Amino acid sequence: MPASFLLGLCAGLAFARAHARRDAAKRRNDENDENDENDRDGDGDGDGDGERRPVVVYMDGCFDTMHYGHANALRQARACGDKLLVGVVNDEEILRCKGPPVCDARERADAVRACKWVDGVIEDVPYEVTDAFTDELFAKYGVDFVVHGDDPCLAPDGSDAYAYPKRVGKYREIKRTEGVSTTDIVGRLLRLGARAMGEEVEEEEKEATFCTTSSRVAQFLGNNAPPAEDARVVYVHGAFDVFNTGHVEILREAQKLGDFVLVGVHADADVRARRGAAHPVLNEKERALGVLACRYADEVVIGAPAKITNDLLTTFNVSVVVAEDEDPYEIAGEDANAVAAARGLYRRVPRAREWSALSVAARVMENRAAFEARNARKTKSEAAYYAQKTHVKES
Numbered sequence: 001m002p003a004s005f006l007l008g009l010c011a012g013l014a015f016a017r018a019h020a021r022r023d024a025a026k027r028r029n030d031e032n033d034e035n036d037e038n039d040r041d042g043d044g045d046g047d048g049d050g051e052r053r054p055v056v057v058y059m060d061g062c063f064d065t066m067h068y069g070h071a072n073a074l075r076q077a078r079a080c081g082d083k084l085l086v087g088v089v090n091d092e093e094i095l096r097c098k099g100p101p102v103c104d105a106r107e108r109a110d111a112v113r114a115c116k117w118v119d120g121v122i123e124d125v126p127y128e129v130t131d132a133f134t135d136e137l138f139a140k141y142g143v144d145f146v147v148h149g150d151d152p153c154l155a156p157d158g159s160d161a162y163a164y165p166k167r168v169g170k171y172r173e174i175k176r177t178e179g180v181s182t183t184d185i186v187g188r189l190l191r192l193g194a195r196a197m198g199e200e201v202e203e204e205e206k207e208a209t210f211c212t213t214s215s216r217v218a219q220f221l222g223n224n225a226p227p228a229e230d231a232r233v234v235y236v237h238g239a240f241d242v243f244n245t246g247h248v249e250i251l252r253e254a255q256k257l258g259d260f261v262l263v264g265v266h267a268d269a270d271v272r273a274r275r276g277a278a279h280p281v282l283n284e285k286e287r288a289l290g291v292l293a294c295r296y297a298d299e300v301v302i303g304a305p306a307k308i309t310n311d312l313l314t315t316f317n318v319s320v321v322v323a324e325d326e327d328p329y330e331i332a333g334e335d336a337n338a339v340a341a342a343r344g345l346y347r348r349v350p351r352a353r354e355w356s357a358l359s360v361a362a363r364v365m366e367n368r369a370a371f372e373a374r375n376a377r378k379t380k381s382e383a384a385y386y387a388q389k390t391h392v393k394e395s
Ligand code: CTP
Pocket: 059, 060, 061, 062, 063, 064, 069, 070, 072, 073, 147, 148, 149, 150, 151, 175, 176, 177, 178, 179, 180, 181, 182, 183
């Protein structure tokens, strides 16, 4: 084929493409002009009522053993708009598509609802984001953007699960938080459960991929203001390991007792000393982020002393102390809350739900074979993700 013919063909194609681009741009401008005419108040929502319609963002997921990676995804999703709706997949669908969930649908929805960046929860959503369901999100819930982490999310037939919102320009991607996942936590719980059953468990040989930066802590603190001078500060302290609905309940109760909830997240060494060498499941920085993401917590003390001190009560101007555990525990032969009790500040709030790292590990162990199989599968895909990951800027 002569070179001049090839050059001519390329020039022709480039011209046609440029023409098509101009047409598309003109169509978009015409549509915008039409909207502008209706949008008399100029707020961009196409009407003239003087109020800007909030941008509604939707994120869905399983949110099993809700962790700070999920919370960070919700934080970033919320930053893509003004209102965040979260779809929580039901148990049957998770069982069918991924394997058994650790937490049931109610626990998962409650944990998501307690996250401070969430404005509403839609329960019982399908695992597969079908076109019909996406249309329902747009029409019924007024969703403007569907958001998901930058990990590939495939439908069962191998196609892109979010192809439709992407095609219509209603998809936004956020950066997945590295170093934590349900798979990773289930792995830690399997090891805790096996140790509790007296099995020899080797230390995990895995490169750490999560770093707690000061900006991450600041992001999780968000708009939380410091306590006012005359605020009634409620201090709640404990391990807050594998943050869950039991923790949410006690923080909610604490909020009712004052104006500012300060949460003491015990140091790893103290949790280990109290609960045993296999604890905690998450380290103190991870546990602190889990607490900070909760709408009922105003501030955390990272690595707080397990035993309340006079100095701590004075420094933080504490009015009430609420303990996480129903049964008071002793540190070096003394009640951990003795100082608060002596100052008449100690309040015991009954536990609404029984939950501990050990009880959740027991759930995993009850279904051990299924969780081990699921983790073996997921660990491979997570390793593949880390091998190919590229930098995506967080919003
Ligand atoms: N997500 C994230 N960072 C993580 C884990 C999850 O940003 N470490 C995001 C996912 O990308 C998704 C949302 O959180 O947008 C809900 O995730 P989920 O459906 O619970 O499932 P997974 O992606 O499998 O998360 P995990 O591995 O923790 O179960």
